[in-house]
Amino acid sequence: MAIRIVVDERERNSRVPDLLKLMGVYVDYKQLTIGDYIVSSETIIERKTIYDLLNSVYDGRLFVQCSDLIKHYSRPVIIVEGNLTDLDTREDFSSDSRLIIDKLRVAYETLIKVALDFRLPVLYTSSVYYTAELLVLLASNQFKNKNEGPLLKKIKKSNPFVLQQLYVLTSLPGIGSKVATRLLEKFHSPRNVLNASIAELARVPGIGNMRAEKIRKILDTNVSNEVNAYTQRKLMMENSEDEEEKNTTTTTTNDSS
Numbered sequence: 001m002a003i004r005i006v007v008d009e010r011e012r013n014s015r016v017p018d019l020l021k022l023m024g025v026y027v028d029y030k031q032l033t034i035g036d037y038i039v040s041s042e043t044i045i046e047r048k049t050i051y052d053l054l055n056s057v058y059d060g061r062l063f064v065q066c067s068d069l070i071k072h073y074s075r076p077v078i079i080v081e082g083n084l085t086d087l088d089t090r091e092d093f094s095s096d097s098r099l100i101i102d103k104l105r106v107a108y109e110t111l112i113k114v115a116l117d118f119r120l121p122v123l124y125t126s127s128v129y130y131t132a133e134l135l136v137l138l139a140s141n142q143f144k145n146k147n148e149g150p151l152l153k154k155i156k157k158s159n160p161f162v163l164q165q166l167y168v169l170t171s172l173p174g175i176g177s178k179v180a181t182r183l184l185e186k187f188h189s190p191r192n193v194l195n196a197s198i199a200e201l202a203r204v205p206g207i208g209n210m211r212a213e214k215i216r217k218i219l220d221t222n223v224s225n226e227v228n229a230y231t232q233r234k235l236m237m238e239n240s241e242d243e244e245e246k247n248t249t250t251t252t253t254n255d256s257s
Contacts, residue, residue, distance in 0.1 A: 004139075010036075034065065044077070063166070064163040078122045113176070
């Protein structure tokens, strides 16, 4: 039986669909509301390169995407393509090696949250070639399980405004998606949460006095001018990296057309 994989239109230039075709897979391009690849009626895949992973954390997209995946599919998967050590080549150790450590920490914390809070399996590949192989294996496994049904579903995308608010709250120490939901239900807005007293926060199930005190300390502690200068420099370097990567992608697309 021929393998069919539904591929999001935005993945056309990733080279993965072309590799799938070479492997005998029928590639069906669609404008997907969520996810990048659908291999069965219950299995959807979100593909992230290492740099995509970090960028989607910084702009708040990742946890919105995770929420949509688990809401509409019973067996969603995230594929992370590339190695975390690749981040080392993006920085100049002589200028500020601390940036590398920070990015690795953010990447690890993100993967922990995806695995534990969203209970999403994360699979790793080293390149587009191995990603294509993995997609074929995932699709083949669905045939073995005789998982029948239409690949495409009618999906109404989740309200990104509420999910962004939840993402803001999950950035607080020790706050996962469930507790963030409770906080939003009780206080109705992130501003009210951030202005809540220790006693008010402690009364929310899953927080308690110690965690409430830590949250207030994070929110109320002043930072030195030196730390502010370091943070600004860090953000400027990250923004310049993102702009450089976008320009490189645009140039590559234009060259191939």
